[in-house]
Amino acid sequence: MxxxxxxxxxxxxxxxxxxxxxxxxxxxxxxxxxxxxxxxxxxxxxxxxxxxxxxxxxxxxxxxxxxxxxxxxxxxxxxxxxxxxxxxxxxxxxxxxxxxxxxxxxxxxxxxxxxxxxxxxxxHFGESTISEWFKNNDRIALILSKAGIIEGNKNLCECTKKDISLNDxxxxxxxxxxxxxxxxxxxxxxxxxxxxxxxxxxxxxxxxxxxxxxxxxxxxxxxxxxxxxxxxxxxxxxxxxxxDIPINGRHPLTFIMEAADDISYCTSDIDDGIENEVVLEEKLFKFIISETSNETIIDDDIAEILKICKGERKNNKISTFTEFKTKLSKKLVAHAAKEFFSHFDEIMQCKYNQPLLNEKDKTNQTLLILRLLKKFTRENIFNHRDVEMIELSGHSIITGILNCYQPLLELTGDNFNALVCNKEADVSKVASRLYRTLPEKCLKSYRAQIEKNTGNKHIEWNLRSHLIIDYISGMTDQYALELYQSLTGIKVK
Structure with a gap:
């Protein structure tokens, strides 16, 4: 090392x-x-x-x-x-x-x-939707067969999956x-x-x-x-x-970003839930008080936070939730910094592989509150009907767009290359029109990578799939909805 x-x-x-x-x-x-x-x-x-x-x-x-x-x-x-x-x-x-x-x-x-x-x-629902689409072995086998990568009705074997880097x-x-x-x-x-x-x-x-x-x-x-x-x-x-970082080593500063993200979303998702009237802050505070009722609180800062949950305020110039969030964030920041410092040499040598806010540590009462907030969010916000309905819509939208672009993945490498080079190609009118919707920045990356991997049909298909996913993953929620409606004929401009 x-x-x-x-x-x-x-x-x-x-x-x-x-x-x-x-x-x-x-x-x-x-x-x-x-x-x-x-x-x-x-x-x-x-x-x-x-x-x-x-x-x-x-x-x-x-x-x-x-x-x-x-x-x-x-x-x-x-x-x-x-x-x-x-x-x-x-x-x-x-x-x-x-x-x-x-x-x-x-x-x-x-x-x-x-x-x-x-x-x-x-x-995250968008991420899982993309993953699920490519996990359908029958679909991918059919696509690869049409693209000339596997023969006829052969099953999708692990070797082929590896050759096309399907894990991506x-x-x-x-x-x-x-x-x-x-x-x-x-x-x-x-x-x-x-x-x-x-x-x-x-x-x-x-x-x-x-x-x-x-x-x-x-x-x-x-x-x-x-x-x-x-x-x-x-x-x-x-x-x-x-x-000079060892293979698979993590840069020391990445630990800070990971902890900052954890601290931010554990309270901001609830804050948004309160703003959208999906949940009431009183319900959150009752949940925390109930879940900690059998705990012996020895951390003075956590005791102060629990007092806020019980209505014992010290700052009436801000909302109860804002006071709660501010005190908890300060406590979590201090904990993350102390954890980083206590493992400083291990982190610098790229030997440490645990998060700074390690929720597996059941003894730390700061992390107890963090776990409770995540549990509350899962049960009361992520599982709320309005949120789940939008996620289901998102699933249909992204799946629909992928289905619409499937003809491009079914082309042989030679035919797709003809489209890329603006040459006459033996492709359907649908495929040629779909190709012309792809952004130039994504196409530039595809062309540059193909030049480095000329003649490898497995890598070409992988890069072509990335080209489609680069386009889809870059979309805003609204653009994805509008494109889906246009491609499926739900809404014609």
């Missing part, structure tokens, strides 16, 4: 070396490249929980990401305070942290702002899609994307296992989900090599 050093992991080196920056300028440039990008702007019309919501007070993915960035910066600052206040010897990595605190904070903010940029329309789609997730957007889709050449520093790419890699040979390991949190697609395996490996 490499001897990891923060000075190596906070590097200005980029994929495209034509751009030269000083340390802080490089990370400020990364942040600018993200916030001026179209995928970042599109998050304002992607739902956090309530899709197709007209109430602008309810969070979108964009407003949620801004809140996560604030909390991530808060945690980063709290870690620096922990380092400054320690009575122990400050090592080289700690000294580097304090010296480059502004750069570190900027990387954390950008990582937080980017964490949901790859999410498809209709959020059956385990589709917004996190690897975000890496794909940043490293491929946003660039004019289809190869360098936003041309982030290797540091920013690594810090944005929430899960560190992926690629062609991905196997989920239930004992390793960092393999909980697919971390990157087969198409980005090369750039991820190059990133680790450039930063």
């Amino acid at each position: 490499a001897n990891c050093s923060l000075s190596k992991m906070i590097s200005v080196e980029k994929v495209d070396t034509r751009s030269k920056y000083d340390r802080f300028d490089a990370f400020l440039s990364d942040k600018g490249r993200l916030i001026y990008s179209a995928p970042f702007r599109r998050m304002q019309q992607k739902a956090q929980v309530f899709s197709l919501e007209s109430n602008s007070a309810v969070r979108s993915r964009l407003s949620h990401s801004l809140e996560v960035a604030h909390i991530g910066s808060y945690i980063s600052h709290a870690i620096a305070k922990e380092i400054r206040s320690t009575n122990y010897h400050i090592n080289e990595n700690m000294e580097f942290w304090l010296e480059h605190e502004l750069s570190i904070n900027t990387i954390v903010e950008t990582t937080c702002l980017m964490h949901d940029v790859g999410n498809p329309p209709f959020g 789609f059956t385990m589709f997730d917004g996190n690897p899609q975000a890496i794909r957007i940043a490293t491929k889709l946003q660039g004019e050449d289809g190869l360098t994307g936003l041309n982030f520093t290797y540091t920013q790419i690594a810090a944005s890699l929430k899960y560190t296992y992926g690629g062609k040979g991905f196997v989920k390991d239930k004992t390793n949190h960092l393999s909980s989900k697919l971390g990157y697609f087969s198409t980005e395996e090369d750039i991820v490996n190059n990133t680790w090599e450039a930063l």
Whole structure:
């Protein structure tokens, strides 16, 4: 294992070396490249929980990401305070942290702002809908047969699944899609994307296992989900090599983004539920009081939070829920910072693989409240009829769009290449018209990758599937609805 050093992991080196920056300028440039990008702007019309919501007070993915960035910066600052206040010897990595605190904070903010940029329309339900569509072996076997990849009515074997990297789609997730957007889709050449520093790419890699040979390991949190697609395996490996991070190692700053996201959504989803009158704050407080009634509370801060739930207020200038949320967030930030500091050396050596807010720790009363909030959200918001009905609509919309674009996946590689090269092709009028709806940025990435993999029909089909999914996952909720209505003839413009 490499001897990891923060000075190596906070590097200005980029994929495209034509751009030269000083340390802080490089990370400020990364942040600018993200916030001026179209995928970042599109998050304002992607739902956090309530899709197709007209109430602008309810969070979108964009407003949620801004809140996560604030909390991530808060945690980063709290870690620096922990380092400054320690009575122990400050090592080289700690000294580097304090010296480059502004750069570190900027990387954390950008990582937080980017964490949901790859999410498809209709959020996590959209992710599962894409996965389910590609998990239908009969459907995929029929498509591959028409595309000339498997013969006749042969079953879809595991070997073929591996050859076409079907995991990219059956385990589709917004996190690897975000890496794909940043490293491929946003660039004019289809190869360098936003041309982030290797540091920013690594810090944005929430899960560190992926690629062609991905196997989920239930004992390793960092393999909980697919971390990157087969198409980005090369750039991820190059990133680790450039930063001296061991294979499958997590960048230290990623822990902060993960904790910030947990802290943010555990209260914001309930806040939105209250705003939309899906749930009353009184119900939340009664639930927390009931669930903690048999607990011996020894944490003074948690005792204060429970007093707020019981109506014992100290700040009448804000709502009860706002006071509750503020105190809990401060407590969770402090806990995350202390956890990071207590495992500082392990994290720096890329040997730590647990979240900072580890809900498996049943002894910590701060995490008890976090678990209760997530339980309450599952039972009273995610399972609410209005939310579930929108999710069912989202499922129909995304499934319908995938069904409509299936003819493009059924083409042989030669016929699809003819469309790409604007040559005469033996394809249906439907397929040719569907092809012309695809965005140029997605097509640029496809063309660039095909040039590197000429003649491999399995990789070509994988890249073609990514082309379709890149288009769909980039859609806003409203655009997906309108496209579905147009393609299916429900609404003709």
